[in-house]
Amino acid sequence: MALPKRRHSRxxxxxxxxxxxxxxxxxxxxxxxxxxxxxxxICPQCGYYDGREVFAPGQEx
Amino acid sequence: MGHFDKVKKLGRTKSHREAMLGNMAMxxxxxRMIKTTDAKAKALRPLVDRIISTAxxxxxxxxxxxxKTVKNKEVxxxxxxxxxxxxxxxxxxxxxxxxxxxxxxxxxxxxxxxLLTEKPKKxxxxxxxxxxxxxxxx
Ligand SMILES: [Zn+2]
Numbered sequence: 548m549a550l551p552k553r554r555h556s557r558x559x560x561x562x563x564x565x566x567x568x569x570x571x572x573x574x575x576x577x578x579x580x581x582x583x584x585x586x587x588x589i590c591p592q593c594g595y596y597d598g599r600e601v602f603a604p605g606q607e608x
Numbered sequence: 609m610g611h612f613d614k615v616k617k618l619g620r621t622k623s624h625r626e627a628m629l630g631n632m633a634m635x636x637x638x639x640r641m642i643k644t645t646d647a648k649a650k651a652l653r654p655l656v657d658r659i660i661s662t663a664x665x666x667x668x669x670x671x672x673x674x675x676k677t678v679k680n681k682e683v684x685x686x687x688x689x690x691x692x693x694x695x696x697x698x699x700x701x702x703x704x705x706x707x708x709x710x711x712x713x714x715x716x717x718x719x720x721x722x723l724l725t726e727k728p729k730k731x732x733x734x735x736x737x738x739x740x741x742x743x744x745x746x
Contacts, residue, residue: 588707589720596706 616651629655630677636703637683637691641722649705649719656721660702663692694725 574583579595589596618625632652636642644652659677662670671688678684695702701724708718 585707585709588709591709 616647618647618651630679633659634678634680634683636721636723637678637687638680640725640727641720643708643718643720645711646705646707646717646719649721652721653703653705656703656723657700659687660692660695661700663687664695666692691723691725698724 573586575586576582577584577590577593577595578598580590580593582590582592584590584592594600615625618628620628628648629652632642632644632648633656636652636656655677659674663674664670666688674687675684678687704722704724706720706722708720710716711718
């Protein structure tokens, strides 16, 4: 099994991890209920998409 | 990405995939709208559109072709008697996929597939059910 030959410094690990970044989720305002929703998605709060109710929240298909 | 893949394999064997997509198509004809993962929804859409295109020909050969996938007799009847007439003024694009969000647990992106038919008015049904429930509760 492969094993590390040398110890690596904390700085080395930390430098690598500086690229571990999280990005903010892009949300848009729902035209119907004005709450936040994902773009190009049915609104999870009111179930509207493109001006009409597609899917009532909590309803199983 | 696999944009050039003619068949999305969905991690299944051919027989498994075809059986699953056939069942999903039947569910869609039955319920007008179904909720699945985004990948399955996208794989289902061309199949559904092809079935409806074939069904619109309304010949015996077309019916037999459709029956290969739509194996349930009730759904088969519904397809020809209720769904196809509603697409008289349409030549393509009979179904639509809308994204729904991600599933809790595995984070799979979910979507809704729907037929572009008239939404049956269920408002009265719900009211009736509520009344019935209220009546039985008392
Ligand atoms: Zn909304």
